[in-house]
Amino acid sequence: MSKEMIICDNVSKTFETSRGDVNVIGNVSLTVNENELLVLFGPGQCGKSTLLNCMSGLERVTTGSVTINGRTIDSPGPDRGVVYQRTALFPWLTVMGNVEYGPKVRGMSKSERREKAQYYINLVGLEGFENSYPNQLSGGMQQRVGIARAYCNEPDVLFMDEPFGHLDAQTRYLMQEDLIKIWEKEKRTVVFVTNNIEEAVYLADRIAVLTNCPTTVKTEYEINLPRPRDYIDPEFLRLREEISSVVDKAL
Amino acid sequence: MTGRNLKGISKYKKIYAAVISIFVFLCIWQLAVMFTDVGIVMVGPIEVIKLFFVSMVKPIGHDTIQMHIVWSLSRVMTGFVIGSALGVVLGILMGWFRPMNALFRPIYEIIRPIPPIAWIPLSIVWFGIGEPSKYFIIFLAAFSAITMNAFAGVRAVDPELIGAARMLGANNRQVFTTIVLPSCVPHIFAGLQIAIGSSWATVVAAEMVRASQGVGWVIIRGQDSNSTVQIMVGIVAVGIVGFALAVLMRWIEAKLCAWNVRGR
Incomplete structure (x- = not known):
């Protein structure tokens, strides 16, 4: 029924290092539908981020191919947005400067891009902080800037690489809740990487469980719970339990 | 605690x-x-301070002490500005373009450890005993510190930021101008800080070898005329001005790099 947005076809990735080749991604075939929120869930260090980087074009695949919207991905590009674990905000730019960066380098006029950036700054709840520098903001607020910056380029797909991994538990819950609100308002295809099962079940339309390195897709779960989800709903807890028992133990 | x-x-x-x-x-x-x-x-501090203030109205040689300071500062600024500008350009080019690094790095690495004052005799042969030979020495002092820091700054740019910029649509030129240049500014300032210090130290040395004004000359003239108090006046002037230059550089850095932790 819905369109296939991202297609990973037999993707593998091997890094050449001084100690020989390291095979990080085994053989992954995966599709992500338009406006779907897919969570890549797996143990720590299993290659989730590498798989995400292959999908976004930051890394090149060794074999196989990634296509987004019918186009083969082999380099970074503004049709894809990335939210990073370590935020990767430009520290010398203000919140406004960071959010409008994408449209600016792509040549959008100042008034147009300011208006657009303001819309996304408001969307993530940072109205009034436009002129603050990243180091003046809390971790949660910095990640909101990261989300607004990725959204502001109006990409087809958004890749989120453990964006809440560095936040404290309380902020993390709040950010998960707000991310769903933002996403429901501005639907995009999202691939979200996490090693936190609670986060995975809370956010996902579908969870792809990954194995240890070299990673492959072990199994997939459709999560059909209504939103907003309740962390202590019996069905939520059952899914959490079931998926936890399937995933490999981190080394 | x-x-x-x-x-x-x-x-x-x-x-x-x-x-x-x-x-x-x-x-x-x-x-x-x-x-x-x-x-x-x-000599005691009272005498030194007294002569310092006296020499503000009564010249040592042809100039008052503040004019000697101005002479020295003008030499420092000329050499420092030229050295910094060229150092920043060369350091950044070596950092960003690998062929530039392969070409210039070996020469630079051999010239770098030579203390600027070792060039004084040669610079007098090349540029005469006038001002240009002093500019040249100070140029060398500023240039080597800044080249190294600008180079290190480019090499220290966070690859994740470059990736993020490319992901947002920046081309190579834009990555260079909007990511690489701003992110090496704190390193460049660290270099400028070192350079202004070594330039100031070098000008004093250069003036002690050959000059007819400047704070270095005040010191060496004090030695020639057996006046310990004049030597001390020169030394105090060197210390105060050196301190003021460092404070000024830090102030400029804090203004320009408010975004950076170093500057706060």
Whole structure:
């Protein structure tokens, strides 16, 4: 029924290092539908981020191919947005400067891009902080800037690489809740990487469980719970339990 | 514990403490000169300060002390500005373009460890005894410190930021101008800080070898005329101006790099 947005076809990735080749991604075939929120869930260090980087074009695949919207991905590009674990905000730019960066380098006029950036700054709840520098903001607020910056380029797909991994538990819950609100308002295809099962079940339309390195897709779960989800709903807890028992133990 | 206590001290208390520490130092110095054998080889601070103020109206040689300072500063600024500009450009080019690094790095690495004052005799042969030879020495002093820091700054750019910029649609030129250049500014400032210090030290040395004005000349002229107090006046001027230059550089850095932790 819905369109296939991202297609990973037999993707593998091997890094050449001084100690020989390291095979990080085994053989992954995966599709992500338009406006779907897919969570890549797996143990720590299993290659989730590498798989995400292959999908976004930051890394090149060794074999196989990634296509987004019918186009083969082999380099970074503004049709894809990335939210990073370590935020990767430009520290010398203000919140406004960071959010409008994408449209600016792509040549959008100042008034147009300011208006657009303001819309996304408001969307993530940072109205009034436009002129603050990243180091003046809390971790949660910095990640909101990261989300607004990725959204502001109006990409087809958004890749989120453990964006809440560095936040404290309380902020993390709040950010998960707000991310769903933002996403429901501005639907995009999202691939979200996490090693936190609670986060995975809370956010996902579908969870792809990954194995240890070299990673492959072990199994997939459709999560059909209504939103907003309740962390202590019996069905939520059952899914959490079931998926936890399937995933490999981190080394 | 100590860290917290130090942080708790207000700006005014710090200034207060500095004034007291300098005052006590001067007192001990004065007393030592008056009541011990130190007085044979040293003059007391009262005499030095007196001559310092006297020389602000009554010239040493052809110029008052502030004019000597201006002479030295103008030499420093000429060499420093040219050296910094070229150093920033060369350092960034070596950092960003690998062929530039392969070409210039070996020459630079051999020239870098030579202390600027070692060039004084050659620079007099090349540029004569006038101003250009001093500019050249100071140019070398500023240039090597800044080239190294600008180079290190480019090499230290976070690859994740470059990736993020490309992901947002920046092309190579835009990555260079909007990511690489701003992110090496703190490194460049660290280099400028070192360079202004070594330029100032070098100008004094250069003037001691060959000049007819400037603070280095005041010191060497004091030696020639057996005037310890004039030597001390020169040294005090060197210290005060060097300190002021460092404070000024830090102030400019804090203004321009408010986004950076270093600058706060």
